[in-house]
Amino acid sequence: QKEVEQNSGPLSVPEGAIASLNCTYSDRGSQSFFWYRQYSGKSPELIMSIYSNGDKEDGRFTAQLNKASQYVSLLIRDSQPSDSATYLCAVLNSGNTPLVFGKGTRLSVIA
Amino acid sequence: ETGVTQSPTHLIKTRGQQVTLRCSSQSGHNTVSWYQQALGQGPQFIFQYYREEENGRGNFPPRFSGLQFPNYSSELNVNALELDDSALYLCASSLGQGGGYTFGSGTRLTVV
Numbered sequence: 001q002k003e004v005e006q007n008s009g010p011l012s013v014p015e016g017a018i019a020s021l022n023c024t025y026s027d028r029g030s031q032s033f034f035w036y037r038q039y040s041g042k043s044p045e046l047i048m049s050i051y052s053n054g055d056k057e058d059g060r061f062t063a064q065l066n067k068a069s070q071y072v073s074l075l076i077r078d079s080q081p082s083d084s085a086t087y088l089c090a091v092l093n094s095g096n097t098p099l100v101f102g103k104g105t106r107l108s109v110i111a
Numbered sequence: 112e113t114g115v116t117q118s119p120t121h122l123i124k125t126r127g128q129q130v131t132l133r134c135s136s137q138s139g140h141n142t143v144s145w146y147q148q149a150l151g152q153g154p155q156f157i158f159q160y161y162r163e164e165e166n167g168r169g170n171f172p173p174r175f176s177g178l179q180f181p182n183y184s185s186e187l188n189v190n191a192l193e194l195d196d197s198a199l200y201l202c203a204s205s206l207g208q209g210g211g212y213t214f215g216s217g218t219r220l221t222v223v
Contacts, residue, residue: 004153034211043201043214044154088153090212098144098167099203099212101153 002027004091006102015111019076023089023102026070032092033065035074037085038104044088048074079109115140115204115215123221124192132187132218134202143185144212145177146201154201160185189220197222 003026013019021035032051036044050056050063050072062075072091076083086104116135124130136143142161146154156169160179174190183204189196199219203212 008151032211036214041219043199043217046211046213049211098156098159098169100156101146103151103153 002030002091002093002100004089004100004102006087006089006105008103009106010108011105012108012110013079015079015081015109017079019079019083019107019109021074021076021087021089021105021107023072023074024070025072025089025091025100027091027093027100028067028070029093030067030070030091031094033063033072034090034092034099035061035063036088036090036101037083038088039085076107079107081109081111083107084109115202115213117200117202117215117218119218120216121219121221123223126192126194126222128192129188129190130192130220132189132200132202132220134185134187134204134215136183136185136202136204137213140204140206140213141183142205142207143179143183144203144205145185145187146203147171147196148199148201148217150198157187192222194222196220 035048038044048063050065056063060077064073088104089102144159145157148154159167163179179185199217202215
């Protein structure tokens with residue numbers, strides 16, 4: 001069974017610090033990787049996608065992918081209280097397989 | 112360009128009843144996926160429709176069924192509701208079967 005694992009948290013960081021969120025996946029055939037942010041009671045919002053090994057930066061967000069280790073991470077620099085949310089890691093194989101989500105990591109940024 | 116819209120936003124049903132949830136996909140998107148998200152859990156895949164055909168299904172019983180229409184909008188039907196069906200139901204659309212998903216705002220279903 002294809003699985004995506006995340007620490008549930010909560011992960012607490014002070015305002016201005018770097019938040020590091022981690023995710024591992026079981027399916028070596030996975031090709032596309034996504035990070036979603038979900039505020040309480042709201043739907044997931046796509047914040048980053050990554051498809052090849054290495055780093056991808058977008059503003060304060062950096063996604064890192066290591067396919068050999070089956071590991072993907074999200075770094076949030078200069079964390080703000082508004083970043084407090086649950087972050088969902090999602091993985092996609094090829095073809096018509098569905099997007100598989102982890103349970104999410106709850107991040108709390110303390111002002 | 113409109114996003115993904117879902118209706119209704121909230122719904123309360125009694126155990127044993129039936130419910131229909133609706134989703135309009137983002138303009139140009141031909142694939143719709145439905146997810147169930149229980150409190151404190153990640154979204155769980157229910158099924159996916161591509162060009163009006165179901166082409167993937169998760170571990171949900173047959174009382175969960177769906178449709179996709181020619182305009183790519185979709186319905187999720189749940190029969191014989193159980194208390195454990197209480198969850199946030201999410202619809203996501205994408206262009207093709209390998210792209211990023213755009214989620215609607217969800218339908219909060221409460222079964223009492």
